[in-house]
Amino acid sequence: GENVEQHPSTLSVQEGDSAVIKCTYSDSASNYFPWYKQELGKGPQLIIDIRSNVGEKKDQRIAVTLNKTAKHFSLHITETQPEDSAVYFCAASNNGGQNFVFGPGTRLSVLP
Amino acid sequence: GAVVSQHPSRVICKSGTSVKIECRSLDFQATTMFWYRQFPKQSLMLMATSNEGSKATYEQGVEKDKFLINHASLTLSTLTVTSAHPEDSSFYICSARDIAESSYNEQFFGPGTRLTVL
Numbered sequence: 045g046e047n048v049e050q051h052p053s054t055l056s057v058q059e060g061d062s063a064v065i066k067c068t069y070s071d072s073a074s075n076y077f078p079w080y081k082q083e084l085g086k087g088p089q090l091i092i093d094i095r096s097n098v099g100e101k102k103d104q105r106i107a108v109t110l111n112k113t114a115k116h117f118s119l120h121i122t123e124t125q126p127e128d129s130a131v132y133f134c135a136a137s138n139n140g141g142q143n144f145v146f147g148p149g150t151r152l153s154v155l156p
Numbered sequence: 157g158a159v160v161s162q163h164p165s166r167v168i169c170k171s172g173t174s175v176k177i178e179c180r181s182l183d184f185q186a187t188t189m190f191w192y193r194q195f196p197k198q199s200l201m202l203m204a205t206s207n208e209g210s211k212a213t214y215e216q217g218v219e220k221d222k223f224l225i226n227h228a229s230l231t232l233s234t235l236t237v238t239s240a241h242p243e244d245s246s247f248y249i250c251s252a253r254d255i256a257e258s259s260y261n262e263q264f265f266g267p268g269t270r271l272t273v274l
Binding site: 086093144147 | 162200261262264266267268273
């Protein structure tokens with residue numbers, strides 16, 4: 045089955061700096077890779093996703109890159125703000141395969 | 157759009173009692189809903205896939221007789237934790253897929269239910 049690893053487990057950056065979180069997956073059949081932001085006591089919120097036919101996707105300060113050959117994908121947050129502080133989860137899923145396999149999460153702290 | 161609600165948001169119960177958690181898709185129809193469990197500072201672990209009008213599919217290690225799932229309509233799935241024990245205390249989160257977007261994988265998550273068993 046699919047296995048998703050995520051690094052780092054914790055990340056602290058100064059406000060305004062960039063943050064990068066990396067995930068690797070094991071199942072070459074996976075073709076959908078979402079990123080979720082989870083604030084304390086709340087459910088995960090989708091912030092960006094990418095499908096395997098695309099190498100990069102950007103939405104304002106957030107971008108995701110995918111390297112299918114190496115089976116890894118990364119989340120990039122630029123110009124970080126204190127409200128970006130949260131736990132971020134990556135996930136992998138295969139087409140029609142409804143199950144998501146989540147990474148272990150990264151706790152991001154943006155220091156003012 | 158694509159809002160998923162859960163009720164209750166928090167529940168405290170005594171050991172041995174049963175607790176029902178509802179998951180609703182508010183503005184879309186979902187043939188499939190998913191139930192996850194999340195322990196403190198850990199990731200989401202899929203417990204079961206709930207299919208409208210049929211039996212749920214449980215992940216390995218999840219007791220189907222303990223975690224009863226009913227998906228009676230296209231907008232409602234319920235998870236009942238039967239004979240709850242302190243080790244069942246966790247954050248339970250549901251998600252749903254939009255039936256109109258069957259070609260996509262996106263799941264919309266509810267806000268979660270914090271269960272504490274005394």
